[in-house]
Amino acid sequence: MFKIIKKVLLYIFLIFLALELLVRVFHLQNERPNRYADDKGVEKWVPNQEEYSVTGNRRQNVGKYHINNFGFNSVHENYSPKKDATEIAIIGDSFIEGFHEDYTNSLGQQVERNLVNTTVLEFGYAGYDFADELHLIDAYDDLFDKIDYSFIFIRFTDDLERGNYEISSRLSLDTPISKAVKQIKLLVYLKDIGALDPLLQLPGKIINFVSRTKLKNEKTDEELKKEALVKERLRFKNFKTLLEKYPIDKNKFVFLLDSSLCSDEFLNYLKNNSYKYLDLNSILSDSVKPSTLIYDQHWSKSGRKLIAELIVNYSKKHFID
């Protein structure tokens, strides 16, 4: 009995080693850079990291990233605006961070290439919400004062869940143990493709089984609508609260948003209070080619191209000209 268990365990171990090797050889795993909070309390990536971000079981999407000296994914090492050039900042979450594309062809780079004498400074960081973005602008106000104008990407449904800034729990993802586990590429890969989900969900399942917790009955449409309305109002309130704390220059800052995700009340508020915004909805929904990736919700090559064109056209119309 124990002889066979030993043999099976040995084979499992050897197969594990062989798979680790295969994952490394074919570079199937997604490499995430390490994070930190700088002396101003802004969460960023540790500078000077370069690797490949891989999406999908079979490398369906690969992008090379380069974390610059400032802590963001960009071709520009340092963010030092010049007087004789135009600087544009794009601030946002993983959509702006753009790990799904080579950093040399990022959204910012596509914008930059289509504008004359312009540098695009990218401030994308996965998980950033509106509070993170405004805190960043506030912490680096001397830099943003020098930048000619900025686009702030917000997703109404995700980025307005809190009304004040606190350093996020994301930093705890980079504990020494998690850093060590990240060295086992097979585990990283399996986790990313969801193959470990059944195992990770097991404790919760057992607890539910033991405590005999039953799922609540499904909510009625009316209850769901009410709930959605409450959430919309809370997000709108958070938006106003954050802007009260971190006011922005309405002439220099433009919101990049998808109006189909926003409440009417929110959009009307922007209009009535002279906040500028650039709506991504129509170009993404009218796109013939898929504007998002297969495996996740992020923009595909064609989606990014369309948004870059939109930003370029808007910039030419409202700022450059």
Place this chain on the structure above:
Amino acid sequence: MLFNSIDFAIFLPVVFFLYWTLFKKNLKAQNIFIVFASYLFYGWWDWRFLALIIFSTLLDFTIGNFLKNENRVLRRKLLLSVSVIINLGFLAFFKYYNFFVESFVDAYTFLGSTINVSSLNIILPVGISFYTFQTLSYTIDVYRKELEPTKDLIAFSAFVCFFPQLVAGPIERATNLLPQISNKRSFNQNQIIDGLKLMLWGFFKKLVIADSLSPIVNDIFNNSSTYSSTTLIIGAVFFAFQIYGDFSGYSDIAIGTSKLFGVELMSNFKFPYFSRNIGEFWRRWHISLSTWFRDYLYIPLGGSRGTKFKNIRNVFIIFIVSGFWHGANWTFIVWGIIHALLFLPSFIFNNNRKFTNEINLLNSFKEFIINSLRIFQTFVFVTIGWVFFRSESISQAFLYLKRMFFDFSSSLYVHPSGYRMVDYYLILISFIVFEYFIRNNERNPFYFKNKFLRFFLYVVMVFAIILFYDDGVDRSFIYFQF
């Protein structure tokens, strides 16, 4: 509990460990433990239907013992009829009630009358078709005096509910399984290792072949009216491999799991897509069901004895009943009729058993060409049959085939989620080539002598399972619905 679930991944090692440690020394305790584990396995899905299995077990156990002490022909027939009527009655109610009601209403409507009969919202107990046939085989064998009835209720219960094959077969005969359960099993390391290897092969077929083709097949069949002929061909061929991977994968996992407990189940699939005619196909596909029908329906009907007309009638009956066994839908009956029609020529000309020797394509160039064409022809026929099997209705199947054959058009098919299609073509080709190499070793797919080659194959299988893992896919087995 699904074989491909985390629940089973925990259940199996625990049961295995307890079975060979705590309950090893006492056969009775081991069998009680099998019954307990099997009820847990089944009850995990819906414990209420355990009552059906228990009832069926008690019924056939009792009738079997009555039959032992009864020599009067009429009484014996009566006892057998009670078992057949009650067992098939349950099956008819749970599986076919709504079908009969709806067909009855349709027939009335067709004749110009209307009738108001409401159908019931009946849940089909998983595996009912399988364990019903298994218990029936026991009673019939005892009735025929081919099997001595058991007096051990626990062993009989374990025979009926043995968890590896409870929900989707292989449909075991009491003559094979019951003696193994009634006698002491010994811990055999080689048997256990063979079981684990077979399980790996089964998981590969299920997770890599069946599950990865499933979204493509669903997309093509659900939107068949909008797709070109070439895409419909892909849909039909992929379904042929999906159902094969799904069901033979399940069977291999079941046979492999049984080996872990010292039990040998019968083979259910022997590389059916290498068959050179339909007769050979049915000796290689779902063997436990086709031999069940042969022994308990075809031969009692007269088999191939008697007039040619009777023979042909028997062939049609067995194929139609086989189709109907799969589900309460006319599509399955048409599928059965198609196979009867395909089988008929070789049956009439007495060459349905022409191909009983092993397949070897590489003997000579001439043999390669001839046998490849035969295999291809059989596969095409079988795949046309699968279109009926997979379609929601007969009209959908006919439209599918019409577009596929008569409104020819071609276009590049794009995966519903946008994945690379070439991955699926490559994995299918590799699968067919590998199946050819192991074509005589359905119970030992990793039979190669070279240790390193075997290890390489294990790694490739596990790697492929990971590469094609899709957490969004429905992982249940197709044959659970039957």
